Structures are given as C-alpha cells and as structure tokens.
Amino acid sequence: MADLQPRSAVQRMAPYSPPSSGRAGKLRLDFNENTVGASPRVLEALQRALSAGALAVYPEYVETKPALAGFFGVSPDEFILSNGTDEAIQVLVNTYVDDEDEVIILHPSYAMYRFYSEVAGARIVEVSYRAGSLEFPLEELLAAITPRTRGILISNPNNPTGTAIRDVEPVLQAAPHAAVLIDEAYYEFSGITALPLLGRYRNLFVSRTFSKVFGMAAMRVGCLFSKAENVAWLHKAQSPYSVNMPAAIAARAAIEDRAYVDGYVREVLEARERCYVGLQRLGVKHWKSQGNFVLFVSPVAPKELCAELRAQGILVRDRSHEIPGTVRVTVGTREQVDRFLAELEALIR
Numbered sequence: 550m551a552d553l554q555p556r557s558a559v560q561r562m563a564p565y566s567p568p569s570s571g572r573a574g575k576l577r578l579d580f581n582e583n584t585v586g587a588s589p590r591v592l593e594a595l596q597r598a599l600s601a602g603a604l605a606v607y608p609e610y611v612e613t614k615p616a617l618a619g620f621f622g623v624s625p626d627e628f629i630l631s632n633g634t635d636e637a638i639q640v641l642v643n644t645y646v647d648d649e650d651e652v653i654i655l656h657p658s659y660a661m662y663r664f665y666s667e668v669a670g671a672r673i674v675e676v677s678y679r680a681g682s683l684e685f686p687l688e689e690l691l692a693a694i695t696p697r698t699r700g701i702l703i704s705n706p707n708n709p710t711g712t713a714i715r716d717v718e719p720v721l722q723a724a725p726h727a728a729v730l731i732d733e734a735y736y737e738f739s740g741i742t743a744l745p746l747l748g749r750y751r752n753l754f755v756s757r758t759f760s761k762v763f764g765m766a767a768m769r770v771g772c773l774f775s776k777a778e779n780v781a782w783l784h785k786a787q788s789p790y791s792v793n794m795p796a797a798i799a800a801r802a803a804i805e806d807r808a809y810v811d812g813y814v815r816e817v818l819e820a821r822e823r824c825y826v827g828l829q830r831l832g833v834k835h836w837k838s839q840g841n842f843v844l845f846v847s848p849v850a851p852k853e854l855c856a857e858l859r860a861q862g863i864l865v866r867d868r869s870h871e872i873p874g875t876v877r878v879t880v881g882t883r884e885q886v887d888r889f890l891a892e893l894e895a896l897i898r
C-alpha cells in the first residue's frame with residue numbers, strides 16, 4: 550500500500566508563515582491592528598461573562614446575532630458570524646468553489662484569498678493593480694472573468710496598496726455565476742461599502758471584521774453578509790461553533806461603544822495625514838491610502854529598514870516581494886506616527 554500523502558493541492562502550496570512571535574512590547578505598526586486596544590467596555594463585558602460554568606457550555610449566538618444585525622442594518626438571516634475574516638473566506642470558498650474552478654484574486658492583496666483558494670484546489674487567476682498608480686484594475690479584472698470563474702475575492706480598500714474601488718457594480722454585473730467577495734476589513738477608514746447593494750445582487754458577499762478598528766484581532770470574529778438564500782448555504786458549510794463565547798460577547802460589547810470607535814477613526818485619519826506630510830518632507834514616495842496603513846518606497850533596502858526600525862522597537866512590514874522596494878506602515882495615533890517618522894528620519898540622515 551502507498552504511504553500517506555496530503556492532497557496534491559496542499560502539496561503544491563508554498564508555505565505561508567507570517568511573523569507570529571516576538572511582537573510583544575514593540576510598537577506594532579506591522580499588522581494594521583488597532584494600536585491602542587479594544588474599548589474598555591469589551592473587557593468589562595468579558596469579565597462579567599467569564600465563569601467556570603459559562604465556559605462549560607457550547608456558545609450560543611441568540612443575543613449577539615440580533616445585536617449585530619441591528620448595528621449593520623441587515624436582518625439576522627443575512628449574515629454568518631465567522632472566526633475572523635479568514636474563516637469567512639474559507640467558508641465562502643468551500644461553499645462555492647470546486648477543484649479546478651477559477652478564482653480571481655488581485656495582486657498584491659491579502660494573502661488568505663490565495664491560501665484558501667489553493668487549499669480548495671482552485672485555479673488561481675491573478676490580476677495586478679495598475680503599475681505606478683496602484684489603482685484598481687477594473688477593465689483588466691472584467692476581461693479575466695470566464696464561464697469557469699466561481700469566485701472573485703477583492704479587498705476594498707486593498708491591503709497593502711491602500712487603494713479602493715468606489716463602484717463594484719460592474720464586477721457584480723459581469724459575473725452573476727461567481728461569488729464576489731468584497732472584504733471591507735478597513736471600511737471604517739474609507740467609508741466605502743457595498744452593503745447597501747446586498748438586496749440587488751444575488752452574487753454579492755461582504756465581509757467585516759472586529760480585528761481592525763475594534764481592536765479585537767485576538768478574539769477572531771467577523772461577519773460575512775449576503776442574501777438570506779446564500780447565507781443558508783454558507784451555514785451548511787460552516788462549523789456551528791466556530792466563534793467562541795468570549796468572542797461573541799466581545800463583539801456585542803464592542804458595537805455598543807460607538808464613541809470609542811469613532812474617536813479612534815478620527816485619530817487615525819488625522820495621523821494618516823500627518824504621515825503623508827512627514828513622508829513628503831523626507832522625500833519618501835508613498836501612496837494615499839483608504840485604510841489605516843500607508844505603503845511607501847523605502848529610502849534604504851526594505852529588509853534593512855525593517856531590521857533597523859525593529860532594533861528601535863518599531864515593527865513595520867516589508868512588502869518588497871510584492872512591489873519592489875516597498876514597506877507598509879500601520880497608522881495608529883499621531884504620537885505613534887511621529888515616533889515612526891523620527892526614527893525613519895534618523896535612519897536616512
């Protein structure tokens with residue numbers, strides 16, 4: 550008998566290993582997280598909810614789902630709760646994409662689109678953001694759609710370019726046979742959303758996360774929205790308990806503190822302007838961003854820049870494997886941006 554072998558789709562995959570240790574105690578401008586933390590109300594709710602007895606029970610979402618539905622302006626049967634956006638992508642792919650089906654992703658973009666599509670054995674069709682401007686390549690994307698396309702996975706705004714597409718309707722209209730995901734992980738910083746289109750397009754899926762503006766990346770919770778008939782299929786392909794009880798409690802508490810989130814968004818938007826001004830002053834080429842991060846051309850070798858900043862206690866992310874010479878910095882508070890700019894200046898001089 551032959552030896553145990555993983556599926557060929559898994560064997561073909563390149564290893565993906567994002568840095569996942571050694572970040573404690575540093576200024577974390579590498580993962581586009583909230584850099585100050587979740588609302589204190591989230592912690593209070595968790596402290597109230599956690600007990601030995603409560604931990605013994607499988608999670609229920611009877612309070613969280615209606616609360617989130619109200620917050621997002623949809624009905625409870627128009628979304629699933631997910632273990633972060635990552636599980637939302639996985640469930641969408643598992644529900645709609647078969648071995649050898651085509652999935653269109655953009656380049657560069659969030660790595661998990663390729664990851665879950667490859668695990669599923671899909672044929673990946675990659676469309677590049679426009680060279681130089683890094684604008685959304687709408688015409689190129691439309692030209693890539695074929696009858697075999699079953700998924701189109703779009704980050705809007707896009708990580709790491711920061712660029713966005715304002716109107717996704719041409720994509721939805723051109724691919725009625727494909728599940729079109731609009732991943733709105735950074736929605737609060739861009740104000741651009743496809744959620745109001747949900748009623749009009751049977752093939753539209755929108756994801757949101759609690760990992761970014763809400764400061765809850767560790768909790769792993771997100772939502773995937775679509776028409777109720779699609780959501781019923783998604784449920785069928787999803788584990789019934791993938792969002793744990795503390796995460797469900799935390800999400801409900803987080804949406805109740807709108808002032809906290811609004812305040813953080815205001816701070817980041819001001820800090821983002823400050824970041825542009827600082828980079829401009831240092832003569833560092835960068836792209837205007839709709840997210841809480843800025844992509845720039847490193848004035849020294851990207852690897853060296855990341856290592857030097859790390860030595861000063863600041864983490865940023867090398868993106869030069871995707872766009873030569875570039876590094877991405879997360880925008881946190883004005884003070885944090887100033888610290889980053891000061892270290893960058895010291896490095897250049």
Ligand SMILES: Cc1ncc(COP(=O)(O)O)c(C=O)c1O
Nearest residue numbers: 633634635659704708734758760
């Ligand atoms: C576009 C995009 N979507 C999703 C995520 C991660 O989402 P989650 O933590 O909800 O899985 C990220 C994180 O960097 C991202 O950039």
